[in-house]
Amino acid sequence: MKKILLVGAVALFASVNAQETETVGFNKGNTFMTGAVGYSSQKEGDFKNDSFTIAPSVGYFVTSNVAVGARLEYMNATATTKVLDKEFKNKSDVFTAGLFGRYYWMPASRFSIFSELNVNYATAKTTVDNGIGGTIDSKANGFGFGIAPGVNYFLSKNFALEASVGILNYSSVKPDADGAESTENFNIGLNLRDISLGLVYKF
Incomplete structure (x- = not known):
C-alpha cells in the first residue's frame, strides 16, 4: 500500500511539474509587454525637482531563447527655485524610442535569466525661465546603446516580475544649434542607480 501511495505521489508531482512547464514561462511565439512608471520628488531649501517617467515595451520570441522588441519612454522633469521670493521654473521633456534583443536562459521555467542589447534614439526639449518674464x-x-542583464520570475501563467541592471552604456548627445558639439558618455560596471524593476504580461 505504501508503495502504491509513493508511486501515486511521484506520478502526481510529475504531472503537476509537466503542466507548470507547459504553462509557466516563455516559449517560441509568445508576446510580452513590460514597462515602468515612476515619479520622484526632491526638495532642498528653496529648490525642488519633480520628475515623471513612463516606459512601455513589447517583445516577441522568435525562437525559444531569443526575443526582439521595441521600447518607448517619456520623461518630464520640472526644477523650481526661489530667488528673492520670485519663483523660477525649468522644464524638460525627453522622448526616447529604441529596439532591443534578448537571449534567455531557462525561458520555459518559472525563473529565467536574460541578457539584453538595446539601441535608442532620444530627443529633448528644455524650457528655461530667463528671469525677466520670458523663457x-x-x-x-542623441543616441545610445547598452547591455543589461536581468531576471524574470513568474507569479502566474501570464504575470512575471522583472529586474534588470545596466552594466554598459554609451550615449552621444548633440544640442540642436549651429556649431554645437556632441557630448559623449560611456559607463561600464554595476551601478545600483541603473536597476530597473517592472511587471511583465505574457499573452
Whole structure:
C-alpha cells in the first residue's frame, strides 16, 4: 500500500511539474509587454525637482531563447527655485524610442535569466525661465546603446516580475544649434542607480 501511495505521489508531482512547464514561462511565439512608471520628488531649501517617467515595451520570441522588441519612454522633469521670493521654473521633456534583443536562459521555467542589447534614439526639449518674464527654449538629439542583464520570475501563467541592471552604456548627445558639439558618455560596471524593476504580461 505504501508503495502504491509513493508511486501515486511521484506520478502526481510529475504531472503537476509537466503542466507548470507547459504553462509557466516563455516559449517560441509568445508576446510580452513590460514597462515602468515612476515619479520622484526632491526638495532642498528653496529648490525642488519633480520628475515623471513612463516606459512601455513589447517583445516577441522568435525562437525559444531569443526575443526582439521595441521600447518607448517619456520623461518630464520640472526644477523650481526661489530667488528673492520670485519663483523660477525649468522644464524638460525627453522622448526616447529604441529596439532591443534578448537571449534567455531557462525561458520555459518559472525563473529565467536574460541578457539584453538595446539601441535608442532620444530627443529633448528644455524650457528655461530667463528671469525677466520670458523663457529660452533649447533642443537636443542623441543616441545610445547598452547591455543589461536581468531576471524574470513568474507569479502566474501570464504575470512575471522583472529586474534588470545596466552594466554598459554609451550615449552621444548633440544640442540642436549651429556649431554645437556632441557630448559623449560611456559607463561600464554595476551601478545600483541603473536597476530597473517592472511587471511583465505574457499573452
